[in-house]
Amino acid sequence: GAGVSQSPRYKVAKRGQDVALRCDPISGHVSLFWYQQALGQGPEFLTYFQNEAQLDKSGLPSDRFFAERPEGSVSTLKIQRTQQEDSAVYLCASSLGVGSYGYTFGSGTRLTVV
């Protein structure tokens, strides 16, 4: 597709449930980012992939968060044993090169933990 696609758009999870959020970046984009946006806040960096290599995961809030991009295209963000504080919009973005600015964001997945 022409843009970054994320699925599902909305996810409601019961506390303690595991969730998996998918991101399809723009074809050929080397860089892929995950950001977390809490209500009323700006996006916060979670992790970065360059092709299949996860080069920075410093923003992942806890070891319950795990991201992968095994073939250098589609990426999955997994959250284990979800907590209420995990409720947020999870944004994926991609860019063509390593040093590219102004990446393209997807529409996000809104996760609500009840």
Added chain:
Amino acid sequence: DQQVKQNSPSLSVQEGRISILNCDYTNSMFDYFLWYKKYPAEGPTFLISISSIKDKNEDGRFTVFLNKSAKHLSLHIVPSQPGDSAVYFCAASPRNLYNFNKFYFGSGTKLNVKP
């Protein structure tokens, strides 16, 4: 501690007038700055950027000003149009080990342009 701050959560402007959105940052290592625009239920879209070697960048109705000594940047929209109504995020990036751009975002300013 937030490294990028947008202290005005909202701004209301009459159509045709100038909109000025402000942003302050604390990290002197930031060397690239962007503004993103976000409509409800959509992801942020890139609007305009500026490198730390410049103090102004213009693109049509949008101009970004950077004051490095004050660690302040602003986005001017002239003339403002109702379609500009959205949330505007300021973002800043330092260079890092892997040379990718890890952005720190402000909390956003909701602009309402009244017809």
